[in-house]
Amino acid sequence: MKEFIFYNPTQIVFGENQTKNIGRYLKNKKCLxxxxxxxxxxxxxxxxxxxxxxxxxxxxxxxxxxxxxPVLTFVYEAIELARKEQVDSILAxxxxxxxxxxxxxxxxxYYDGDVWDFFIDKAQIKQALPIYVVLxxxxxxxxxNSGAVVxxxxxxxxxNIRSDYLFPKVSILDPVNTYTVPKNHVANGSVDAIVHxxxxxxxxxxxxxxxxxxxVETLVKTxxxxxxxxxxxxTDYDARANFMWSATLALNGLTTAGIGAYAFPNHMIxxxxxxxxxxxxxxxxxxxxPAWLKYNSATLSxxxxxxxxxxxxxxxxxxxxxxLEKYFISIGAPTKLKDVGLDQKDIESIAxxxxxxxxxxxxxxxxxxxxxxxxxxAL
Amino acid sequence: MKEFIFYNPTQIVFGENQTKNIGRYLKNKKCLxxxxxxxxxxxxxxxxxxxxxxxxxxxxxxxxxxxxxPVLTFVYEAIELARKEQVDSILAxxxxxxxxxxxxxxxxxYYDGDVWDFFIDKAQIKQALPIYVVLxxxxxxxxxNSGAVVxxxxxxxxxNIRSDYLFPKVSILDPVNTYTVPKNHVANGSVDAIVHxxxxxxxxxxxxxxxxxxxVETLVKTxxxxxxxxxxxxTDYDARANFMWSATLALNGLTTAGIGAYAFPNHMIxxxxxxxxxxxxxxxxxxxxPAWLKYNSATLSxxxxxxxxxxxxxxxxxxxxxxLEKYFISIGAPTKLKDVGLDQKDIESIAxxxxxxxxxxxxxxxxxxxxxxxxxxAL
Numbered sequence: 001m002k003e004f005i006f007y008n009p010t011q012i013v014f015g016e017n018q019t020k021n022i023g024r025y026l027k028n029k030k031c032l033x034x035x036x037x038x039x040x041x042x043x044x045x046x047x048x049x050x051x052x053x054x055x056x057x058x059x060x061x062x063x064x065x066x067x068x069x070p071v072l073t074f075v076y077e078a079i080e081l082a083r084k085e086q087v088d089s090i091l092a093x094x095x096x097x098x099x100x101x102x103x104x105x106x107x108x109x110y111y112d113g114d115v116w117d118f119f120i121d122k123a124q125i126k127q128a129l130p131i132y133v134v135l136x137x138x139x140x141x142x143x144x145n146s147g148a149v150v151x152x153x154x155x156x157x158x159x160n161i162r163s164d165y166l167f168p169k170v171s172i173l174d175p176v177n178t179y180t181v182p183k184n185h186v187a188n189g190s191v192d193a194i195v196h197x198x199x200x201x202x203x204x205x206x207x208x209x210x211x212x213x214x215x216v217e218t219l220v221k222t223x224x225x226x227x228x229x230x231x232x233x234x235t236d237y238d239a240r241a242n243f244m245w246s247a248t249l250a251l252n253g254l255t256t257a258g259i260g261a262y263a264f265p266n267h268m269i270x271x272x273x274x275x276x277x278x279x280x281x282x283x284x285x286x287x288x289x290p291a292w293l294k295y296n297s298a299t300l301s302x303x304x305x306x307x308x309x310x311x312x313x314x315x316x317x318x319x320x321x322x323x324l325e326k327y328f329i330s331i332g333a334p335t336k337l338k339d340v341g342l343d344q345k346d347i348e349s350i351a352x353x354x355x356x357x358x359x360x361x362x363x364x365x366x367x368x369x370x371x372x373x374x375x376x377x378a379l
Numbered sequence: 380m381k382e383f384i385f386y387n388p389t390q391i392v393f394g395e396n397q398t399k400n401i402g403r404y405l406k407n408k409k410c411l412x413x414x415x416x417x418x419x420x421x422x423x424x425x426x427x428x429x430x431x432x433x434x435x436x437x438x439x440x441x442x443x444x445x446x447x448x449p450v451l452t453f454v455y456e457a458i459e460l461a462r463k464e465q466v467d468s469i470l471a472x473x474x475x476x477x478x479x480x481x482x483x484x485x486x487x488x489y490y491d492g493d494v495w496d497f498f499i500d501k502a503q504i505k506q507a508l509p510i511y512v513v514l515x516x517x518x519x520x521x522x523x524n525s526g527a528v529v530x531x532x533x534x535x536x537x538x539n540i541r542s543d544y545l546f547p548k549v550s551i552l553d554p555v556n557t558y559t560v561p562k563n564h565v566a567n568g569s570v571d572a573i574v575h576x577x578x579x580x581x582x583x584x585x586x587x588x589x590x591x592x593x594x595v596e597t598l599v600k601t602x603x604x605x606x607x608x609x610x611x612x613x614t615d616y617d618a619r620a621n622f623m624w625s626a627t628l629a630l631n632g633l634t635t636a637g638i639g640a641y642a643f644p645n646h647m648i649x650x651x652x653x654x655x656x657x658x659x660x661x662x663x664x665x666x667x668x669p670a671w672l673k674y675n676s677a678t679l680s681x682x683x684x685x686x687x688x689x690x691x692x693x694x695x696x697x698x699x700x701x702x703l704e705k706y707f708i709s710i711g712a713p714t715k716l717k718d719v720g721l722d723q724k725d726i727e728s729i730a731x732x733x734x735x736x737x738x739x740x741x742x743x744x745x746x747x748x749x750x751x752x753x754x755x756x757a758l
Contacts (some may be wrong), residue, residue, distance in 0.1 A: 001554075001620035003394025008387070014637065015382025147615045175380075208617040211625055218593025225589070238587040241380035245637060246590055254633075258393065258624060 002206050002260030007164065007294030008253055010144045014173040014245065019048045022134050023056030025170040026249075031089040031132070032082045033060040034102050036067065040093055040136060043180045049093055049134055061085040069281065070097040070104075072152045073116060079108040080131070084246065089130045094281050095137025095189075096281075103129050103148035103166040116152060118161045121360070125163035131367035133171040137181055138244040139282065140214070141196065141251030143171035151275055156353065159360065173248065175240035183231055186243075187331040188282025190227040192248040194220055195285040197255060197263045202300055203295070206260035215255050217310040219246045224311070227331055229345040235319070263363055266292050269371055272353035279340050286333035287340065290325040297321065337378045347375045381422070381585050381639030383722045386543065387632055389523045393552040393624065395616065398427045401470070401513050402435030404549040407498075410468040410511070411461045411480050412439040415446065419472055419515060422559045428472055428513055439733075440464040448653050448660065449476040449483075451531045454494060458487040468509045472546075474516025474568075481510050482527035482545040486722035495531060497540045500739070504542035516560055517623040518568030518661065519573065520630030522550035530654055533734065536649040538739065552627065554619035562610055565622075566710040567661025569606040572626040573599055574664040575632055580686070581672070581679055585639035594634050596689040598625045603690070606710055642742055645671050648750060651732035658719050666719065669704040671758035676700065705756035716757045726754045 013021065018247060020286070033049075035062050040046040053060055063078045082090070082105060106128040108115030115121035133143045142148065146166045151158040180265075181189075184290035197216045223246045229239035249255070270284030297304065301317040308320030337343055351371040358366040392400065412428075419425040424539045432439055439700060442457045461469070471481035484509040487494030496502035512522045521527065525545045530537040560568075602625045608618035628634070635641060648671070649663030676683065680696040687699030707714050716722055721729075730750040737745040 001393070001617060001624060003397065005390065005392050007390040011384065011386040012636075013384050014380070018382065174592060208621065210604070210621060211597060211628070213595025215594060216602070218590060218597065222589045222593070238380060241637070242587065245380060249590070257391075258620070 001209060001229055001258040004257040006257045008144065008167065009164070012144060012173055012248070013170060014241075015078040016174060016176050018172045018174045019045060019134055019177060019377065020052050022049055022172055023052035023058050024130065026053065026058040026091060026132055027056045027088060028058065029089045030059045030061075030085070030087050031091040031092065032078065032085070032087045032105065033062045033091050034066060034078065034098055034105070034291055035064050035093045036095075036098055038064060039180070041118070043177075045093060045134065045136060045177055049091070049102045060091065061087060066094060066098045066101045068097050069151050069158065069278060070101040071256055072150055072154075075101055075104045075108060078105045079115060082109050087129070089132060091132045091134070093134045093136060094300045095135065096140025096142045097132070099133055099140070099142035099168070100148035100150060102133075103128070103142070104150050104161065106131050107161065107163065107166065108208060119150065119152070119157075119159040125165055127159065128163070128165035128257060129168070131168045133168045135171060135173050135175070135244070137185060137189060138176045138178055138240075138247040139192045141193070141248050142171065143168060144252040146250045149271070155348050156275045157356065158275040159357070173244055175237055175244050178240050178244060179235045181234075184332060186227060186230050187333045188221055188280050189247060190243070190331060191282040191286040191289075191328060191333050193223050195253040195266055195289050198289070198307075199266055200256045200262040202296075202303055203265065204259040204262040209259045212255050212257070212259050213306070215249075217251055217254070217307070220311050222246045223250075224327055231331060264361065265363055265366060267359060268357045269350070269354045269374065271357055272350050273340075276316060276349060276353055277342065279341070283340060286328040286335055287337060287378050288330070288374070290321060291374050293321045293324070294377040295374045335378070337375070344379060347372050350375060380590075380637040385632055385635040385636045387546065389546045390549045391523060391552055391627070392549060393661065395414055395553060395555050397551045397553045398424060398513055398556060399431050401428055401511065401551055402431035402433070402437050402556065403644040405432065405437040405468060405470060405511055406435045407437065407465050408468045409438045409440075409464070410470040411457065411464070411466045411484065412441045412470050412472065413445060413457065413477055413484070415445050417443060417561070420451050422556075424472065424513065424515060428470075428619070439470065440466060444466075445473060445477045445480045445744070447476050448530050448537065449480040449656055451495060451529055451533075454487060454529060455479055457484045458494060461488050470511045470513070470556055472513045472515060473564060475519025475521045478510070478512055478519070479523035479527035481512075481527060482507070482521070483529050483540065485510050485545065486540065487572060488702055490512055490552045498529065498531070498536075498538040504540065504544050507542065507544035510545070511549045512547045514550060514562060514623070515554070515556045516553050516568060517557055517619075517626040518571045520627050520691070521630040522547060522552065523627045528650070531646070535654045536735065537654040538736070552623055552707050556621050557619050557623060558614045560613075562711060565606060565609050566712045567659050568626060569602055569622070569710060570661040570665040570668075570707060570712050572602050572629040574645055574668050577668070577686075579635045579638055579641040579644055581675075581682055582644065583638040583641040585611075587691045588638045591636070592685070594605045594628075596686070597748060598629055598634070599690050601625045602629075603706055605682060610710060617684070627744065643740065647736045647740060647742060647745065648729070648733045648753065650736055651729050652719075654731055655728060656721065662713050663707070665707040665714055666757050667715060669700055669707070669714055671753050672700045672703070673756040714757070717755070723758060727752050729754060
């Protein structure tokens with residue numbers, strides 16, 4: 001095993017009907033209540049949260065309208081509001097986009113300069129508002145990690161920040177809150193969580209990692225089986241619960257602790273697809289990842305065999321890729337550029353955009369040519 | 380999955396040569412430096428720690444002599460010393476016994492009454508000194524949890540405490556620090572970690588826990604294979620590392636989060652063996668656990684089949700118990716009462732003692748008769 005630091009102080013409160021306890025953790029605070037398009041008003045989560053806030057004397061200012069692939073201009077507006085209203089905390093009710101926006105706002109709140117400075121490594125986060133979460137979409141694990149991704153619409157950059165100050169204090173994971181998540185979002189979340197797990201699994205160089213391998217394989221298997229159960233029966237509690245906790249564990253630091261250097265090349269290329277064409281994050285990954293595996297299949301053959309055996313009970317490297325792709329298709333996820341209306345002529349611009357992130361992430365072997373070659377496998 | 384709260388704020392600093400960084404986390408503090416019999420002076424860990432403390436201007440008062448199955452009188456002495464010297468932190472350099480003692484001292488430091496009150500639920504821990512750890516023995520996971528076990532020599536009770544205040548702030552896990560751990564301690568640690576994992580695995584009632592099952596099976600397999608490698612080659616870095624991290628993950632809350640109610644009946648009976656005859660904790664478990672599995676084999680048959688298949692690649696419930704017992708024997712762990720010099724005539728007193736812990740732990744179905752019946756399988 002390679003050296004690592006593992007630190008994750010987020011308190012997870014998991015279970016049916018836990019939403020009504022969120023106020024307890026924010027007692028007497030004044031929070032910025034952040035959410036998305038308003039689906040939480042239709043499915044009753046909003047009312048439950050407000051009731052709990054009232055019960056524990058939590059005052060709040062609302063800011064709604066976070067969209068998937070959250071954007072910088074929204075973060076600016078929210079920081080201004082948070083300052084004007086002098087909140088002392090943020091309550092994010094939503095999925096990864098809402099939580100990621102909360103993190104950017106939390107960090108920007110105390111910073112005199114442009115919050116984008118943190119994303120382009122021009123400044124370091126030294127302080128942040130405490131963040132609380134009621135999760136409504138299982139996918140990104142932002143509810144239990146210290147990272148966030150935001151898109152700068154002006155520069156067309158989808159960049160990330162990371163800081164120990166950004167771990168949520170408390171995240172409520174109530175599987176019932178995800179009963180109304182539509183099938184395409186379930187599919188996106190499933191792909192996202194699986195690729196979170198497999199980026200490290202397939203890019204690490206250090207071989208002796210039986211704990212992490214076993215954890216990844218367990219989680220991928222659980223995500224695949226629970227996704228199928230959810231698509232069959234959206235109110236299957238155990239399926240929603242297993243999916244939710246798997247997605248959280250997929251990117252909370254556990255499965256990568258000790259594996260040594262690893263990379264997120266598929267997220268890098270996927271981010272460009274989102275930044276340029278506003279394609280949902282999960283959809284970008286179900287297109288890019290099989291292509292990336294095919295491009296690298298020769299060097300990854302041993303690893304693919306282990307993956308195929310443990311997850312799909314098959315013993316052939318190429319067949320492992322096929323099985324994963326078949327799984328993506330079976331849940332309605334796009335696997336080709338044409339599935340999202342793109343083709344050969346778009347590859348050049350995607351590759352150009354991705355290279356700027358490759359530089360930021362130190363993935364210097366990813367030239368425009370290489371990225372373009374990978375993407376041809378998605379034609 | 381059942382509802383749960385997961386919270387574990389301990390920072391793990393894992394890797395070769397990390398011991399020299401311990402001072403960084405205690406900068407300018409005055410700590411109680413706690414350790415055991417002095418083996419850390421022979422293997423050089425003591426010198427490394429002192430050098431690091433000097434570098435970061437950490438002053439300290441020493442208290443050595445923690446023994447396995449740590450005792451209450453020692454805790455009393457250490458609390459008195461810590462108060463007299465007005466320390467502001469505790470640095471535990473050792474294994475579970477040293478860390479558990481540190482936790483009792485940390486809690487007792489601020490408490491006006493008898494620290495034993497916390498163990499008999501007469502008082503609640505409201506404050507504790509911050510605890511730092513340099514781990515030298517992989518087994519108990521005390522380095523990343525909030526519990527501690529101490530024996531009251533007068534009352535012959537081996538009881539436990541638990542509080543969020545007792546999570547170590549930082550634990551340094553340097554596998555090299557365990558190169559000199561003797562074979563019998565490796566075996567004890569191996570048994571302890573495996574039984575930590577399997578108590579929950581075999582006593583939980585809720586069936587739908589694929590994540591936790593997979594994690595337990597992965598960790599048990601890793602512990603078994605790395606223990607064998609260590610006994611063959613005590614300086615096999617990867618084996619020591621995989622063993623160390625597995626033992627930590629075996630009782631840090633991860634594998635039991637979401638499994639619902641579970642119990643520690645084998646620890647309960649084992650604690651009595653330690654309290655009465657001062658037998659090493661791991662040895663008590665390698666004797667009690669196979670007996671407990673045999674006693675319960677009919678009701679556990681489905682579970683035993685899954686365990687046998689995933690861990691030993693065999694498909695028979697009884698055979699799974701035999702394989703586990705064979706593993707214990709292969710690493711030199713005792714599996715029968717006679718292996719530690721006890722027999723039929725001792726069973727009554729063990730059962731009597733265990734019942735007092737059964738009451739404290741709410742294991743009311745464990746009567747003296749039942750415990751005695753279980754122990755007859757260890758004759």
